[in-house]
Amino acid sequence: MSSDDKQKVKQEIKKKLLRERQEEASIVRKIVMVCLLLLIIAFTVAGTSAYYYVKGGLEPIDETSEELINVHIPIGSTSTRIGTILEEHGLIKNASFFRYYIRYKNETGFQAGDYQLSKSMHMDEMIAALKEGTVYQEYAFSFTIPEGRWLESILNVISEKTNHTIEDLTEKVQDKDYLQSLINRYSILTDDILDERIRWPLEGYLFPSRYDFVEENPSIEAIIEAMLQRTEQVVGKYFEDLEESEYNIHEIMTLASIIEGEAQKTEDRYIISGVLYNRLNINMALQVDPTVAYAHGEHFSRTLYEHLEIDSPYNTYRYAGIPIGPINNPGEASIKAALQPQEHKYLYFYARSDGEVMYSETFQQHQQILSQYRN
Structure with a gap:
């Protein structure tokens, strides 16, 4: 092979190698572009999902709702507890989202009390309402009953806060005629509570909460019936569950x-x-x-x-x-x-x-x- 032929072969090899490198470079560029495009799509999808998640969490549960829901925020409630209460009342979608959101916005100063909130409210509106607090009247006295207390413990609290004696309170909550009148007026009460073997007929029906009274000395009936009414309001929220249950309200x-x-x-x-x-x-x-x-x-x-x-x-x-x-x-x-x-x-x-x-x-x-x- 002559020197000219050898030179031509070398040039052809160089051209071939150059073409291969250019093709490899083109493939690499395409791969990089595809990867970048996929990353952009992934970030876009994630960002869009996050946006709609946050947007959905902040928006009202039901913009058309006109119902006012009574909500009680106990004294000393943490943001976690407040979020749970709002979720249980169907006012927000997720208690954890509420907690993280108020932490992100550095919201503090929530006030204990009784509120009327609506499913048509945005989360920011609820936060504002809970920070503003409720405007209370001047109450003559108040008392708070924690969850899970026995009825005799509740009677002791009432006796300490009023001039009603334990004897008077005990007599009233065991009075058959009075109990029958309550059964006739409150759907949560049935004849089951009149079973002679039951220690306290109203045990289980005096709802644990804070109670405020404008009168200096409300009657025993007024106090007992305020607690029964609160229980009826709470149970009423789960009427459909109760209708579908194999057990009655007393059970x-x-x-x-x-x-x-x-x-x-x-x-x-x-x-x-x-x-x-x-x-x-x-x-x-x-x-x-x-x-x-x-x-x-x-x-x-x-x-x-x-x-x-x-x-x-x-x-x-x-x-x-x-x-x-x-x-x-x-x-x-x-x-x-x-x-x-x-x-x-x-x-x-x-x-x-x-x-x-x-x-x-x-x-x-x-x-x-x-x-x-x-x-």
Whole structure:
């Protein structure tokens, strides 16, 4: 091969290599462009999704709603608690979003009190209303009943705040004629409360909340009926659930009181409710400690085997099914949980003193939990 031919071959090889490099570079550029385009699309989709998520969280639940919803914000409520209350009342979509949003905006100064809010309100409008607070009248006296208190404890609070004696209060809440008149006026009350074995006929129906009175000395009837009216308002929000339930209002309030006595956290109320329903469905005794304490009429730091021997219709270790009546006065969260039990397969639970609840499906698993944590 001549030198000229060799030179031509070299040039052809160089041209071929150059073309290959140009093609590779073109492919790389295309890949880079495609990757950049995909990233832009991903960021656009994420940004759009985030925008609509935030927009949806801030917008009203129902712009056309004209209903005013009564909301009570207890003294000392955290932003988490306020968000949960608003979500439970159907005023916002997500309590966690509410918490993060007010943290982002550095909103503080929320006021305790009773509010009338609407599903047509934007979240910023609710925040403004909750910061402004309610305009209270000058009340002669007020009292607050926490969730889960026994009726005799409520009577003691009323007696301390008024000039009504315990004797007068006790006589009134046990008066058969008065109770019958209440049954005739309040849909939440049925003839079940007149069972002679029930310790306090109105146990479970005096709603835990803050009560304010303009009169210096309102009658016992006015106080009791204000509490019954509050219970009726709360239960009324879950009318459809109650209509679909296999249990009547008295049984639901009894289950709610058991849930109130066992659960400290909102999520546990629904799981425990599911446990109670699972047991009832197979005719298994509920076996819950708060009913034993109520049967004895005293609170125990720990339920012992000797406590389980009491022969009482409230003792769920001795008698299967739902007890004859509520064992305390439950709050809205427990009432809702009693009507909306979580579906699962748990049959046992152990509530620790720190509020943690351990669940199990079998008796063997339950015994292992008891041996581990009780010791």
